[in-house]
Amino acid sequence: MSELLGVAVLGAGHMGADHVRRLDRAVSGARVAAVADPDTDRAEEAAAGIDGVSVHAEATAALDAPGVQAVLIASPGPAHEEALLAAFARGLPVLCEKPMVPESAGALRIVEAEARLGRRLTQVGFMRRYDAEYQRLKSLLDSGRLGRPLMLHCTHRNVSSPAHFTTAMLVNSSVSHEIDAARWLLDQELTAVTVLRPHPSSNAPDGLLDPQLVLFETSEGALVDVEIFVNSGFGYQVRCEAVCESGSARIGDEHTMVVTSADGAREEVAQDYLIRFADAYDREVRAWVDATREGRVTGPSAWDGYAASAVAEAGVRAQESGGRVTVELAPRPELYARVTR
Structure with a gap:
């Protein structure tokens, strides 16, 4: 493909x-051909200053807009299934932000629909696979230099949660990143989950049971x-x-700017995921564009999206029951046995 890849972006939040x-x-290699959002003012604002872009209230109208050859789905999760099926019907390659589909039943319908096509069209937006530190850890574990992985210890902290955030979303929105990262790093499925809760932080909004400790078991006996x-x-x-078995490796220790003034030295801490993972998002979208222009689909698959939703659902059941829940x-x-990881 010599011309720029025309992309429709669904969702302008x-x-x-x-x-x-x-x-x-x-x-490089892509252009924004269309933007869709029910809030067309928001879509217009996102598209401002971009030549040749059309703005739509409906996702299907954006998919049918002139010059659209691929679609990036960044709308709310409940809208993803319909958008994915519409893209499949048009033969459009898709980069879909997580969750692919929040409910595992809907995610499985996407897997089955893509399998009927006989070819992959979907890459799911688990951007940690494109983070330089995560890629180094993956390479180290794959090399076998440290022996068999026994445990993964993960930390995921945010400054604050939005007003609509629920206890279930701690697992099915936030921990979904660790679910995919663990499956990818270990090349194992997650088979059971238990959720433990301390007394909620006084910083948490009323009714939000935050923080939590989520424990996963894997298909080959590791713990996460x-x-x-x-x-x-x-x-x-x-x-x-x-x-x-023969050592450990840790990623995520901040190596950020240290500001020194009369008040002392202060190390900056990222306040937002778009700051911490800015390079990973760039790498992810660049890889998707490059592969799409070559007629290939790589990266996290629809199966990975389904597995993450199924594990997250089990995690929410574990939250509610207080017991161990199998996946x-x-x-x-x-089709997904041939996935390029």
Whole structure:
């Protein structure tokens, strides 16, 4: 493909607007051909200053807009299934932000629909796979230099949660990143989950049971624990330590700017995921554009999106029951045995 890849961006909120900017200014080989959002004023604002872009209230209208050859879905999760099926019907390659589909039943319908096509069209936006530190850890674990992985210790902290955030979202929105990262790093499925809760932080809104400790078991006997704390009050922190038979490796220790003044020395702490993972998002979208222009689909698959939703659902049941909940996955279609990780 010699011309620029024309991309329709569905959703012009915080994430969607950032992807519009990224495609227009940071990623070569692509252009924003259309933007869709029910709030057309927001869509117009995201598309402002971009030549040749059309703005739509309906997602299907954006998919049918002139010059659209691929679609980036950044709308709210409940809208993803319909948008994905519409893209499949048009044969359009898709980069879909997580969750692919929040409910595992809907996510499985996407897997089955894509399997019927006989080819992959979907890459799911688990951007940690494109973070330089995570990629180094993955390479180290794959090399076997530290022996068999025994445990992953993960930390995921946010400054504060938005007003609509629920206790279930600690797992199915925030910890979903660790779910995919653990599956990818270990190349194992997560088979059971237990959720433990301390007394809620006084910083948490009324009714939000924050923080929590989520414990996953894997198909090959490893353990993964995740501290999720979405109202830490001080910064956005993501860390992961792999403990193996012959050593350990940790990523996520901040190496940021240190400001020194008369008040002393202060190390900056990222306040937002778009800051901490800005380079990972750039790498992710760049890889998707490059592969799409070559007629390929790589990266996290629809199966990965389904598995993450199924594990997250089990995690929410564990939150509610206070007990250990097993994860049940449907049979994996042959199409996804050929996934390029």
